[in-house]
Amino acid sequence: MDNPAPPTILADMSDISDLLIVGGGLNGPALALAAGQAGLSATVIDAMPVDKATAHDFDGRSYALALASQRMLARLGLWDVLEDDAQPMLEIKVSDGRAGEGAAFLGLHFDHSEIEEGPMGYMVEDRYLRRALMQAMGATDLIRHLPDTKVTGQQTDATGVSVTLDSGEVLRGRILIGADGRQSGTALRAGIRRTGWRYGQTALVCAIAHDRPHHGIAHQLFMPSGPLAILPLTGNRSSIVWSESDDAAARINALPDEGYLTALRPRFGDFLGEISLAGDRFTYPLSLSLANSFVAERLALVGDAAHGVHPIAGQGLNAGFRDVAALAHVLAHAQRRGEDIAQSDVLARYQQWRRFDTATLAGATDIFNRLFSNDNPLLRAGRDLGMKAIQSVPALRRGFIREAAGLTGDLPDLMRG
Template sequence: MDNPARGRILATMEHDCDILIVGGGLNGPALALAAAKAGLKSIVIDALPADTRSGDDFDGRGYALALASVRMLARLGLWDTLEAHAQPMHEIKVTDGRVGEAQVFLGLHFDSAEIEEGPMGQMVEDRYLRRALLAAMEAEPLVAQRAGETVIAQETTAGGVTVTLASGGTLTARLLVGADGRRSGTATRAGIRRTGWGYGQTALVCAIAHEKPHEGVAHQFFMPPGPLAILPLPGNRSSIVWSERDDRARAINALPDDEYLAVLRPRFGDFLGEISLAGQRFLYPLNLTLANSFIGERLVLVGDAAHGMHPIAGQGLNAGLRDVAALAHVISHAQRRGEDIASPVVLERYQQWRRFDTASLAAATDLFNRLFSNDNPLLRFGRDLGMAAVNAVPGLRRGFIREAAGLTGDLPDLMRG
C-alpha cells in the first residue's frame, strides 16, 4: 500500500526548474546561463515582452564592463559575439574642476599598460549586451523564458518555492532569485527591508558623436553639482553620464536637443571637437539603497535588488555580475557536494561573500560623491592633493587600476583568468 506521507514528500521535490529568476534585464539572464553550466535548470520571468528586449535601436546607453566582467561573459560564451561591438578602455583620467573651466589634467591617470592583463575594461552598448544574452538563453536547453509575465505572490515551503503569476499560473523551484531592480517585489514579498537615501542628484544619460577620436580614454570630470563621465564607444562616439541637482536635471532634460547640447558643451569642453547627440536621452534619479539581507528562506537577491549605488565609479553592473558569478560559484560547488543549493548554510556563503564587498563599495561611492560634489575650497585642496599623491606613487596607482579592472579580492570561478 502506498504511503501518502511519502507521496507528499516526493511531490515537494518535483519542481518546474531548479531556479526561478525574477527579472530579465542583464543579471537575471547571466545567472541563468551561469547556472546552466552547473547543470541547473532555470526559468527567467521577465515583465517586458521579448521583442522589446531584443530591439536593435540604439538608445544611447552603454556599460563600462570591468575586465573581470569581460572574463565572465567570455566564460558564458558571449564575448565572441560582443567583442566586435566593444570599445576597449585603455586609460582613465579623473579631473577636478568647475563648469566652463578648461579641462587641464591635474588629477588621476590610470593606464592599462601598467598591468599585464590588458585593457581595464570594455564599453558595450546596451542593445548588443541584451541581444547576446537573449540569444544565448534561447540556445540553452536548460534555460526557459516567460516574457511579459509578472509575479504577484510567492510562497516558500521546506522543499521549494512557488510563485504565482499575474496571468494566473504558478511555477515551482528549489530556489527563488530576485533580479528585479531597486524596487524588488521579490524582496518586498519576502519582508526584506532596505536602507538608503537619495542624493538630490539626477543623472542625465545620453550618447554623443564627436569630431575627434577618443583613443579609448574614459574621463571622469568632477564638478560641484555632480560628476560627468565621458565613456568611449566604438567610432567617434561616447556615452555620457552627467549628474546635476534634481530640479536642474529635469529642466535640462526638458530642453530641445540644441539647447541641451548648449548646456552640455561648457561642461564637456572642446577636447573632442564639435559634438552632437546620438540616440535618446534619459533621466535617472540617484540614490543609495542596500537590502538589509541578501538572502531569505530559499531566496537570494542579486544586482540592484540587493544594492543600488551612485554611478560615480561605473560599478553598478559590474557589482551585479560579481553577485551572479559568486552565487553561481556557491551553488555549483554545493551541487557537486550533494548539498541542497537553497539551504540556509549554502545561501549564507553567498551573503558572506558579497554583502561586505557591496556595502564597502556603496560606502566608497557615497563618500566620493559627497567629497567631490561641492566647491568647498578646503575640501577641493585636500582632494586634489590626494589625487596628486596617488598619481605620483606607482604602487598605489597600479592598485587602483587593478581595482577598476575588478581583479582584486576573492574572485569567483567565472571571473578568474
C-alpha cells in the same frame, strides 16, 4: 457553493526548475546561463516584452564592463558575439572641473599598460549585451524564458518555492532569485527591507558623436554639481553620465536637443571637437539603496535588488555581475557536494561573500560623491593634492587600476583568468 478552481500548478518534475529567477534585465539572464553551466535549470520570469529586449536600434544606453565582467561573459560564451561591438577602455583620466574651464591640471591618469591582464574594461551598448543574453538563453535547453510576464505572489515551504504569475499559473522551483531591481517585489514579498537615501541628484544619460577620436580614454570630471563621465564607445562616439541637482536636471532635460547640448558643451569642453546627440536621452534619480539582507528562506537577491549605488565609479552592473558569478560559484560547488542548493548555510556563504564588498562599494561611492560634489576651496585643494599623491606612487596607482578592472579580492570561478 462550489469551491473555485485552484490555479494551474506545474507539478510535474520536468516542470520544476532549480532556479526561479524574477527579472530578465541583465543579471537574471546572466545567472541563468551561469547556472546552466553547472547543470542547473532555470526559469527566467521577465516583465519586458521580447521585441523590446532584442531591439536593434541604439537608444543611447551603454555599460562600462570591468575586465572581470568581460571574463565572465567570455566564460558564458558571449564574448565572441560582443567583441566586435565592444570598445576597450585603455586609459582613465580623473580630474576636478568647473563649467567652462575643462579639467584641472592635477588629477589621476590610469593606463592599462601598467597591468599585465589587458584593457581595464570595455564599453558595450545595451542593445548588444541584452540581445546576446536573449539569444544565449534561447539556445540553452536548461533555460525557460517567460517574457512579458509578471509575478504576483510567492510562497516558500520546506521542499521548495512557488511563484504565481499574472496569468494565474504557478511555477515551482528549488530556489527563488530576485533580480528585479531596486523596487524588487521579490524582496518586498519576502519581508526584506532596504536602507538608503536620495542624493538630491539626477543622472542625465545620453550618447554623443564627436569630431575627434577618443583613443579609448575614459574621463571622469568632478564638477561642483556632481560627476561627469565621458566613456568611449566604438567609432567617434562617447557615452555621457552627467549628474546635476534634481531641479537643474529637470530643467536641462526639458530643453530641446540643441538646448540640452548647449548646457552640456561648457561642462564637456572642446577636446573632442563638435558634439551631437546619438540616440535617446534618459534621466535616473540617484540614491543609495541596500537590502538589509541578501538572502531569506530559499531566496537570494542579486544586482540592484540587493544594492544600488551612485554611478560615480560606473560599478553598478559590475557589482551585479559579481553577485551573479559569486552565487553561481556557491550553488555549483554545493551541487557538486550533494548539498541542497537552497539550504540556509549555502545561501549564507553567498551573503558573506558579497555583503561586505557591496557595503564597502556603497560607502566609497557615497563618500566620493559628497567629497567631490561641491566647490569648497579647501576640499578642492585637498582632493587635488590627494590625487597628485596617488598619481606619484606607482604601486598605489596600479592598485587603483586593478580595482577598476575588478581584479582585486576573492574572485569567483567565472571571473578568474
